[in-house]
Amino acid sequence: MAKIWVESYGCSASFADAEMISGLIVNGGHTLASSSKDSDLNLIVTCSVKDATANKMVNRIKRLKSKPLVVAGCLAKAEPKSVQKFSPNASLMGPNSIGKTLQIIDHTLSGRKKIELEDSDITKTGLPKVRLNPIVGIVEIASGCMSDCTFCQTKLARGDLQSYRLGDIVRQVEHEVNDGCKEIWLTSTDNGCYGLDIGTTLPELVNKVSEIPKEFMIRVGMMNPMYMPKIKNDLVESFENDKVFKFLHVPVQSGSNDILHEMKRGHTAETFRDVVKRFKDRFGRFTISTDIIVGFPGETEQDFADTVQLIKDTKPDVVNLSRYSQRPGTKAAEMVQLDVAKIKDRSKELFNLINQITLQNNQQWVGWSGEVLFDEQTDDMVRGRNFAYKPVFVDDMVQVGDKAKVKITRATNHGLYGLIAS
Structure with a gap:
């Protein structure tokens, strides 16, 4: 039996994959190493969403390849040739092939490279796991999505939407909560289209999970705006439950409808404005998180100005700001690219605005x-x-998993700071 080092990067779905891979490793009789230095085999769950991230993955692969190596996740599926260029002997495992974890590890330990990139997993519910955080249960509700965004490599890696059965997800959440989890993350490539392939919806799932008679909180993960008009009324109702965090991650990507059309996003800036207004009007204090890409091919000064205005108008609490980067295999990579210096200047301007709004x-x-x-x-x-x-920091003697009443005394761009109230 071997010591296996597992490290993961990217979105919550990638971290969920890493937890299940670790669970399969332990159930298979191996042990998890405390570091890559202490391991017999290294396994990295990769992300390939941006150039900077992909470059970080390449650097980690180079460092980890001194031992038998398995490269899993999105980069392995979307860019297998790139991975093999930097680590010719590494085994590869796709995001929907983790059921073959033990076979791949056994082959790799014996010096035989194994490549498993096909979608062989019907569902990821019910698999054993080793949690990264003992009180947070990350539950994948689907794989893939229904979109065809021109900039996105994730679709190449995770494929078309495959929603998991509602009952299976509820049972998985029950298991997580019974195992001590106080916080449940419902995650997938795009939560907004959950269930549209199997005759159900995200609001129905949230309602069913909320009915579990235990004390826990639910974080509903990222959903693209294009599916919000179909479900927003029902979703608002499902968020009425006190178990559901008043939080939405809705990536708008641009405030320009022309750019959104070129991105093939399937929504307009007005769609995003409406969602923000609907939830803030209903709940008052409500956290909105979004994503913005600056410098998409063809972005004019007016397009950028539209994005700036959208951020000023909607005042999201969290903005994941990215400079556009060409990802191999995407349609946008073939378009005429903007000047790098111009992208940098626009990014800096928007970054300063975001910091100002976040602090306010x-x-x-x-x-x-x-x-x-x-x-x-x-x-x-x-x-x-x-x-x-909202992230709340205290320096009082509390433990992870505790609940306490806190009074907020100051705030920064990064969160709220307070004292335990007596």
């Missing part, structure tokens, strides 16, 4: 008192989340 949003919480669920230990503080999934 967070400062509105100063003086608030309420319950916080502490879910992560940072270097010198414990971080929690309030009902709106």
Whole structure:
């Protein structure tokens, strides 16, 4: 039996994959190494969403290939030739092939490279796992998506939508909660289209999970705006449940409808505005997270100005800002690219605006008192989340998994800081 080192990068779905891979490893009789230095085999779950991320993956692959290596995840599926260029002897495993983890490890340990990139997993519910965080249960509800965005390599890696059965997901959540999880993340490539292939919807799933008679909180993961008009009314109703964090991650990507058309996003800037207004009008304090790509091919000064205005108007709490980068195999990679210096300048302008808005949003919480669920230990503080999934930091003696009433005393761009209320 071998010591296996597992490390993962990217979205919550990638981390969920890493947890299940680790569970299969342990169930298969192997042990998890405490570091790559202490391992007999290294396994990396990769992400390929951006150039900077892919470059980081390549650097990690180069460092880990001194021992038998398995490269899993999106980069392995979307760019197998690139992986093999930097590590010719590495075995490859796709995001929907993790059921073959033990076979791949056994082959690799015996010096035989094995490549498993086909979609062989019908569902990922019910697999054993070793959690990265003992109180957070990451539950995948589907694989792939229904979109065809011109900039996105994730579709190449994870394929078309394959929703998992509602009952299987509910049973998985029950298992997580019974195993001590206080926070459940419902995650997939795109939660917004969950169930459209099997006759159900995301709001129906959220309602069923909320009915589980245990004390826990639900974080509903990323959903693209294009499917929101179909489900938003029902989704607002499902968010009425106190178990659901008042938080949405809805990546708009651009404020220009012309650019959104070129991206093949399937929605308009108005779609995003409507979603933000609908949820903030209903719940008041509500956290909106979004993604923006600056410098997409063909982006004019007016297109960029439209994006700036959208951010000013909607004031999202979290903006994941990215400079456009060509990803191999995507349609946008074949388009005429913008000048790098221009992209950099636009990114800097938007970055400064985002920081300003984030700080203003967070400062509105100063003086608030309420319950916080502490879910992560940072270097010198414990971080929690309030009902709106706002990060709350305290330096009092609390443990991960605790709940406590906190009074917010100050705010920064990065979160809220407070004291345990007596």
